[in-house]
Amino acid sequence: MSKRLIVGIDDQPENCRALEFARQLAVERGDISVRVIHVLEWSPYSFLTTEELMERKKRRQEELKRAHEVIIDPVVDKFKAQGIDIMGEVRYGNIVDTISDYCKEVEGDMIVVNRTGESRISARLFGSVPSSLVQIADVPVIVVP
Amino acid sequence: MSLFKKFSFSFIALLVSATAFAEEKSLDDKINDAIKPIIDPFVGAIFSPMPGSEALLGMPFPWIVLWLVVASIIFTFYFGFIQFRGFAHSISLVKGDYIDPNDKGEVTPFQALATALSGTVGLGNIAGVGVAVALGGPGATFWMILAGLLSMASKFTECMLGVHYRNEYEDGTVSGGPMYYLSKGLSEQGRATLGKVLAVLFAICCLGGSFGGGNMFQANQAASQIGSIIPFFSEHRIVFGIIMAIVVGVVIIGGIKSIARVTEKIVPVMAITYVGSALLIIVLSYDHIGAAFAAIIEGAFAPTAVAGGAVGALMQGFKRAAFSSEAGVGSAAIAHSAVQTKHPATEGYVALLEPFIDTVVICTMTSLVIVITGSWVPQDQEGFLTGIDLTAKAFSSQWSGFNYVLAIAAVLFAFSTMISWSYYGLKSWTYLFGEGKFKELIYKLWFLLLIIAGASMSLGVQRPRNLRLIASLSAPLAHRR
Numbered sequence: 147m148s149k150r151l152i153v154g155i156d157d158q159p160e161n162c163r164a165l166e167f168a169r170q171l172a173v174e175r176g177d178i179s180v181r182v183i184h185v186l187e188w189s190p191y192s193f194l195t196t197e198e199l200m201e202r203k204k205r206r207q208e209e210l211k212r213a214h215e216v217i218i219d220p221v222v223d224k225f226k227a228q229g230i231d232i233m234g235e236v237r238y239g240n241i242v243d244t245i246s247d248y249c250k251e252v253e254g255d256m257i258v259v260n261r262t263g264e265s266r267i268s269a270r271l272f273g274s275v276p277s278s279l280v281q282i283a284d285v286p287v288i289v290v291p
Numbered sequence: 292m293s294l295f296k297k298f299s300f301s302f303i304a305l306l307v308s309a310t311a312f313a314e315e316k317s318l319d320d321k322i323n324d325a326i327k328p329i330i331d332p333f334v335g336a337i338f339s340p341m342p343g344s345e346a347l348l349g350m351p352f353p354w355i356v357l358w359l360v361v362a363s364i365i366f367t368f369y370f371g372f373i374q375f376r377g378f379a380h381s382i383s384l385v386k387g388d389y390i391d392p393n394d395k396g397e398v399t400p401f402q403a404l405a406t407a408l409s410g411t412v413g414l415g416n417i418a419g420v421g422v423a424v425a426l427g428g429p430g431a432t433f434w435m436i437l438a439g440l441l442s443m444a445s446k447f448t449e450c451m452l453g454v455h456y457r458n459e460y461e462d463g464t465v466s467g468g469p470m471y472y473l474s475k476g477l478s479e480q481g482r483a484t485l486g487k488v489l490a491v492l493f494a495i496c497c498l499g500g501s502f503g504g505g506n507m508f509q510a511n512q513a514a515s516q517i518g519s520i521i522p523f524f525s526e527h528r529i530v531f532g533i534i535m536a537i538v539v540g541v542v543i544i545g546g547i548k549s550i551a552r553v554t555e556k557i558v559p560v561m562a563i564t565y566v567g568s569a570l571l572i573i574v575l576s577y578d579h580i581g582a583a584f585a586a587i588i589e590g591a592f593a594p595t596a597v598a599g600g601a602v603g604a605l606m607q608g609f610k611r612a613a614f615s616s617e618a619g620v621g622s623a624a625i626a627h628s629a630v631q632t633k634h635p636a637t638e639g640y641v642a643l644l645e646p647f648i649d650t651v652v653i654c655t656m657t658s659l660v661i662v663i664t665g666s667w668v669p670q671d672q673e674g675f676l677t678g679i680d681l682t683a684k685a686f687s688s689q690w691s692g693f694n695y696v697l698a699i700a701a702v703l704f705a706f707s708t709m710i711s712w713s714y715y716g717l718k719s720w721t722y723l724f725g726e727g728k729f730k731e732l733i734y735k736l737w738f739l740l741l742i743i744a745g746a747s748m749s750l751g752v753q754r755p756r757n758l759r760l761i762a763s764l765s766a767p768l769a770h771r772r
């Protein structure tokens with residue numbers, strides 16, 4: 147039965163262990179499709195100066211363009227070259243919520259993310275992406291060390 | 292821009308200011324001389340009292356106040372009391388209930404409102420109210436609240452227009468505000484020349500407002516307040532001005548936005564603290580609340596009371612509401628025009644919360660504290676108190692620690708207002724003189740110099756011209772639809 151992996155990637159896809167894990171699995175099994183998502187952290191309640199307000203639309207276009215060109219496109223090209231079914235997406239929002247929502251949308255079977263390696267104190271205080279995902283996701287979450 | 296450049300710019304700004312403050316009085320005159328010939332005939336006309344008003348009412352009644360209030364009444368009726376009908380809808384818009392998921396990462400209604408508010412909630416809310424109550428008596432509070440509620444309809448109108456007629460460029464930048472809706476809106480009605488003239492007039496006035504009420508008045512009152520808790524600054528106001536100019540310069544010339552962002556995060560907290568402190572003082576003086584409200588109502592309608600009776604109260608109250616919320620002035624429309632929405636009216640709904648928060652909540656709190664603590668009644672030994680000194684007296688009457696809250700609030704409000712107005716002014720400057728790094732730098736340096744000048748002046752010299760400049764903004768709005 148074919149499975150769909152959702153891979154959350156940060157801005158350094160070349161060092162992304164979750165991505166490498168998904169690639170190996172896809173190559174080995176052959177019936178795995180991969181959806182990668184890069185989330186640009188964004189809150190609708192953050193504060194901007196008037197100048198930033200006026201330039202927001204422009205910045206957003208630039209950020210999206212850069213994320214596609216530097217992060218998503220190279221990954222998609224690399225996976226395609228190896229015959230893997232892949233698509234990529236850049237979104238704004240809270241990282242955990244956005245990955246979880248995206249997974250529901252594209253009917254993913256599993257979420258794969260990197261271990262982030264926060265110390266216990268900072269994880270207690272701020273939480274971490276993997277641990278929060280484990281708590282809220284509707285599908286199994288693989289945390290790659 | 293490299294870090295070196297950033298700092299060298301700030302440094303140059305400092306040097307220029309340091310040489311300038313030696314002759315600060317004459318500098319002030321120079322500013323006056325530069326702007327006066329352009330603005331004076333115009334300002335003189337709109338601030339001229341209505342004929343016969345002095346004889347009839349015992350005091351001059353400027354056209355401009357009547358203008359703003361009549362406009363807000365007309366808008367209130369025209370839109371069928373939108374400020375009351377639409378209030379719940381405004382709240383749900385700000386909460387983000389209607390944000391299209393595809394628009395994530397764009398400016399949200401909340402962000403536009405918060406940024407516009409940080410430009411509006413300034414020292415007018417603290418010091419300006421002190422002036423209004425000192426001159427108009429407790430009754431001014433009543434008229435201020437009424438005018439604040441009415442002006443929500445003006446704000447609704449101007450911000451809706453700001454979004455509707457904004458320019459969205461290919462690269463994604465947005466330009467909006469009265470310059471654009473006056474020229475585009477009126478040319479749609481076949482009055483292109485009139486629109487163009489009014490747009491230029493607005494830009495000139497907005498520039499004046501960014502130097503006056505949006506800058507010098509803020510610096511001035513913040514300096515007064517900080518001087519009252521740190522005596523060093525009261526003897527060397529100019530030093531406070533220079534510090535303020537450096538910090539603002541780092542943000543607007545150095546492009547180090549993080550400082551502004553930090554402040555703007557503190558400002559809402561500060562606003563809540565300020566309102567909270569005010570409430571606490573009111574609660575602590577509970578036995579005077581009844582008498583205070585009686586004084587407010589009596590002052591609002593009594594034919595004879597302080598400074599011109601009911602008419603004086605009405606004038607001061609209306610004036611304060613109009614200048615504090617900037618409703619009908621057009622400045623907020625600049626910030627609101629950046630929002631991501633397909634329906635301009637939604638931003639009108641969001642914007643109508645602005646006069647509510649600014650005037651009906653924050654200004655009213657200041658005013659209630661002054662009235663309830665009885666501070667507005669002049670004591671013989673201290674002379675006639677006005678502006679922030681009156682507010683400070685009222686706040687410290689319960690607990691001297693409130694003075695510190697007030698001083699910190701004053702400096703932060705002043706700072707965030709200056710940052711916002713520097714942008715409004717810059718947009719007007721580039722509208723008039725065209726864009727370009729060098730031209731923009733000249734404006735910014737000028738802006739910084741005026742902070743220093745503003746901080747070192749005394750309110751007596753300062754206030755009338757300020758009010759005039761910021762108020763003259765509203766004249767071009769005469770002809771909006």
